[in-house]
Amino acid sequence: MTATNEHDSLIRRGLWITALALVALGGVFAQALLRTPVERWQGPAQKILYVHAPAATMSLMAFLLVGVASMGYLFLKDRRLDTFAEASAEVGLAFGAVMLTTGPLWARPVWGTWWQWEPRLTLTLLLVLLFVGYRTMRTAIDDPDDRARFSAVVGIMALVLVPFVHLSVYLFRTIHPQPVIFKPSAPSLPWEMLRVFLMSMVAYLAVYVGFVTTRYGIGRRAAAAEAS
Amino acid sequence: MNTPQNAGYMIAAYSVASVLLLGYAVSLFRRYRSGK
Numbered sequence: 001m002t003a004t005n006e007h008d009s010l011i012r013r014g015l016w017i018t019a020l021a022l023v024a025l026g027g028v029f030a031q032a033l034l035r036t037p038v039e040r041w042q043g044p045a046q047k048i049l050y051v052h053a054p055a056a057t058m059s060l061m062a063f064l065l066v067g068v069a070s071m072g073y074l075f076l077k078d079r080r081l082d083t084f085a086e087a088s089a090e091v092g093l094a095f096g097a098v099m100l101t102t103g104p105l106w107a108r109p110v111w112g113t114w115w116q117w118e119p120r121l122t123l124t125l126l127l128v129l130l131f132v133g134y135r136t137m138r139t140a141i142d143d144p145d146d147r148a149r150f151s152a153v154v155g156i157m158a159l160v161l162v163p164f165v166h167l168s169v170y171l172f173r174t175i176h177p178q179p180v181i182f183k184p185s186a187p188s189l190p191w192e193m194l195r196v197f198l199m200s201m202v203a204y205l206a207v208y209v210g211f212v213t214t215r216y217g218i219g220r221r222a223a224a225a226e227a228s
Numbered sequence: 229m230n231t232p233q234n235a236g237y238m239i240a241a242y243s244v245a246s247v248l249l250l251g252y253a254v255s256l257f258r259r260y261r262s263g264k
């Protein structure tokens with residue numbers, strides 16, 4: 001099997017995982033809309049939880065993995081780690097777009113405002129903008145070694161911001177609610193809601209795996225073309 | 229207190245998320261097909 005065929009096969013596998021994961025996510029969305037109870041104080045808008053919070057988690061996880069892969073690249077100089085970091089950054093931005101659009105749609109009916117310049121929201125926006133810069137920087141550097149090295153440094157710098165985003169609701173006075181699932185004590189959601197939320201997390205995770213596998217394959221194919 | 233009637237925001241959020249995720253999936257497929 002030639003390298004190009006190997007990359008195409010990986011991309012096809014990623015596309016299949018993506019397709020199946022998106023079908024599963026569609027099923028979870030239907031469950032969330034039709035089968036979960038309506039919260040008394042927030043009304044139907046509370047159901048945005050099932051689409052917003054998992055997207056935010058996947059986005060932070062993707063950016064975290066960019067930092068980890070970037071550190072790995074600087075130590076090992078393995079180009080595959082750089083390609084993975086590039087893929088995870090782009091997928092993190094896709095989930096970040098979901099997070100930053102569904103968040104205001106939830107905030108408007110519940111907080112009475114689309115946006116607040118408070119710590120959690122501002123830090124999250126900064127993190128996403130940092131990765132927009134990361135992606136733009138990659139397109140501006142022609143030499144593959146320089147591109148990988150500079151990108152790794154930015155990826156590691158962004159990694160520092162990730163825990164601050166998660167912990168900002170504990171560290172600062174903020175309008176954003178504290179976690180109801182990812183916290184030291186037991187989840188504070190009734191089982192009918194928690195069940196669908198966990199299903200949504202699993203479906204989102206599968207979408208992440210599908211997206212990253214596909215994007216990684218595309219990146220490896222492009223790197224092979226660049227080298228030849 | 230009556231439960232708020234704000235289903236429009238919920239439908240908008242699910243629609244936007246679906247469009248963004250499907251759109252990104254299609255963009256990956258197009259990149260695969262174009263060979264770039």
